[in-house]
Amino acid sequence: MIESQKSSTENHQPKLKVCGLTDLNQIRELVALKIDFLGFIFYNKSPRYVLNHLSLSEISNINHSGKVGVFVNEDLEKIIKISEEASLNFIQLHGDENEDFILKLRKKLKPEVEIIKVIRIGNQESEARTKIEKVFDSAQTDNHQPSTINYLLFDTDSKAFGGTGKTFDWNILNEIKIPIPYFLSGGISLENVEELKNFVKVNMFENKTLTKLNIPFALDINSKFEIEPGIKDVKKISKFKSLIMNES
Numbered sequence: 001m002i003e004s005q006k007s008s009t010e011n012h013q014p015k016l017k018v019c020g021l022t023d024l025n026q027i028r029e030l031v032a033l034k035i036d037f038l039g040f041i042f043y044n045k046s047p048r049y050v051l052n053h054l055s056l057s058e059i060s061n062i063n064h065s066g067k068v069g070v071f072v073n074e075d076l077e078k079i080i081k082i083s084e085e086a087s088l089n090f091i092q093l094h095g096d097e098n099e100d101f102i103l104k105l106r107k108k109l110k111p112e113v114e115i116i117k118v119i120r121i122g123n124q125e126s127e128a129r130t131k132i133e134k135v136f137d138s139a140q141t142d143n144h145q146p147s148t149i150n151y152l153l154f155d156t157d158s159k160a161f162g163g164t165g166k167t168f169d170w171n172i173l174n175e176i177k178i179p180i181p182y183f184l185s186g187g188i189s190l191e192n193v194e195e196l197k198n199f200v201k202v203n204m205f206e207n208k209t210l211t212k213l214n215i216p217f218a219l220d221i222n223s224k225f226e227i228e229p230g231i232k233d234v235k236k237i238s239k240f241k242s243l244i245m246n247e248s
């Protein structure tokens with residue numbers, strides 16, 4: 001486990017990712033706010049498609065160690081090229097990428113670039129469990145390195161893949177053993193912040209039989225903190241951060 005994973009699970013304070021960024025001034029404000037992860041969407045069907053607004057070299061010049069590129073069923077060579085030219089630190093696979101693809105990607109990516117695999121959750125706990133097990137079972141049978149996937153990210157299932165602003169039932173995760181740190185995503189907003197804090201607390205104090213990793217490693221916010229797609233409401237993000245960090 002890398003240092004950043006250790007510190008977050010030990011102090012139980014989830015980190016924060018803001019996704020769908022397209023504006024350099026806003027990115028500077030978020031860097032000043034010490035947001036842990038900055039998400040850029042490289043899916044051209046998204047209304048937050050970053051390359052309509054910023055070039056790869058502009059993204060590369062952003063001085064931050066948590067730059068996440070979000071891809072949906074993208075060509076492997078294209079992910080590698082974008083990852084290198086934009087100096088990304090994390091690759092978020094938000095589509096139906098299979099284990100074979102992920103292994104090939106791992107081999108071609110720079111070793112320091114980490115992989116976040118998204119699992120889209122519907123209404124069924126059993127389905128969520130199967131999806132998680134599938135990712136890790138095949139990793140073992142194929143002799144994959146344990147570090148092929150560094151993080152999971154749970155988002156609400158949808159035909160649009162992501163950015164729907166819809167939540168799933170987080171309690172589905174309560175009884176599932178999640179083997180690596182995860183990002184919690186999907187419709188997180190100021191309106192469900194108390195519910196969210198409660199979810200984190202339940203996993204911290206009541207699920208003693210489960211690993212501490214069941215506490216989200218990071219929270220991922222997006223469409224519920226926007227003025228329009230890709231343009232964030234930085235004040236709202238700052239308020240959310242204070243509430244989550246118990247600063248107010």
Ligand SMILES: O=C(O)c1ccccc1N[C@@H]1O[C@H](COP(=O)(O)O)[C@@H](O)[C@H]1O
Nearest residue numbers: 019046162163164165185186187222223
């Ligand atoms: O935001 C998008 O447009 C998007 C499109 C395709 C795949 C992922 C996308 N965003 C990711 O969706 C989740 C949740 O967003 P929301 O809070 O429900 O709006 C987040 O992880 C984004 O990375």
